Amino acid sequence: MAGKVVLYYFNGRGKMESIRWLLTVAEVEFDEIYLTTREQYEKLLSDGALMFQQVPMVEIDGMKLIQTKAILNYIAEKYNLHGKDIKERVMINMYSEGLIDLMEMMMMLPFIPDPKEKLDNIESKAKERYLPVFEKVLSGLIYLVRGKVSCADVQLLECTLMLEERFPGILRDFPNVKSFQGRMSQIPALSRFLLPGSKRKPQPDQAYVKTVMEVFQMKQP
Numbered sequence: 001m002a003g004k005v006v007l008y009y010f011n012g013r014g015k016m017e018s019i020r021w022l023l024t025v026a027e028v029e030f031d032e033i034y035l036t037t038r039e040q041y042e043k044l045l046s047d048g049a050l051m052f053q054q055v056p057m058v059e060i061d062g063m064k065l066i067q068t069k070a071i072l073n074y075i076a077e078k079y080n081l082h083g084k085d086i087k088e089r090v091m092i093n094m095y096s097e098g099l100i101d102l103m104e105m106m107m108m109l110p111f112i113p114d115p116k117e118k119l120d121n122i123e124s125k126a127k128e129r130y131l132p133v134f135e136k137v138l139s140g141l142i143y144l145v146r147g148k149v150s151c152a153d154v155q156l157l158e159c160t161l162m163l164e165e166r167f168p169g170i171l172r173d174f175p176n177v178k179s180f181q182g183r184m185s186q187i188p189a190l191s192r193f194l195l196p197g198s199k200r201k202p203q204p205d206q207a208y209v210k211t212v213m214e215v216f217q218m219k220q221p
Contacts, residue, residue, distance in 0.1 A: 005030040006059040008044065010215070012208035013201045014107055015068045016056040018100070020200065021158050022072055022151055024193045026079035032199070041215050069100070076151040088145050095134075095144055095152035099159045102130050106162055110204040111213075123167050131174045138176040142183065149187070157184040165203060 005023065009016035011034040023030050035041055035055065044050050049064050050057055058065045061078075065071045076082035076092075083089040105122050109115045134156060137144055143153050160181050163170050171178040184190060193200050212218070 003059075007032045008035065008049075008057040008059075009055050010035050010208060010212055011201070012204050012212075014056070014204075014212075015104075017201055018068065018103070018155055018158060019056060019058060019071055019075070021154050021190075021193070022075050022079075022081065024189050024199070025149065025154050025187065026075060026081065027189050028075075028079070030199075035215050036211060038215050038217065069097070072096070072151055081149065081151045081154070083145055083150060088150075091145050092150045092152045095137075096155055098130060098133070099152065099155040102126060103155075103159050103162060106166065109166075110209045111218075119166065123170065126163055126167070126170065127173075131171070131177060134180075135174045135176045138180050142180075149184075153180075153184060154190075157181055157190065 005028055007016055007019065007030055009032070011032075020030075041055075044055075044057070045053055051066050054066055056066065056068060056071065058071050060074070065074060073082065073093075083092050102122070102125070105118070105125070109118060109122075112118055134144070141147075143149055144156065145152065156177075157180075160171060160177060171181070185194060192198060
């Protein structure tokens, strides 16, 4: 019998956070092993656990999975969060990858010495490129694809909450997205995840940035 799902990453959001959200909505319990030292990372490398020398890494069903999109797709398929056929899956994947693009821009902000220009660019792209897509899709719909929650819905909730942290009021002109956010937040598993003390990670702070840079031996630009 497969053991408990184990996540290997830093004690922070980053690319692992979408995986935490998806496991949460699937109501899958998971443990976490936090990388805090370079030695831990090198041990994973020497053990051959990191195919492309990257984290996140997730132990699930006897496998050690890397590459965020591959991990998300596996979880979505396993727990029926990826549509009922190939046409639904490709729509879900398009929405999901667009959201990942936007969230990855925000993930990089803590590592940029002067993020003002980047913040302005992200806000502009969110308002002009990304949010209008979801506002249109959600006109008259409960979820993005048919009438069932998918991984893309979970990522849209995660992404809109991240945007509001940086840009309060950004959803003011996107009422369908805001209503969707409210509906998704009422799903029991996600409602609990949004409460203090859950496994949801807070916004990255300097301690998180320092740990990531030390483990990966990055230099401040």
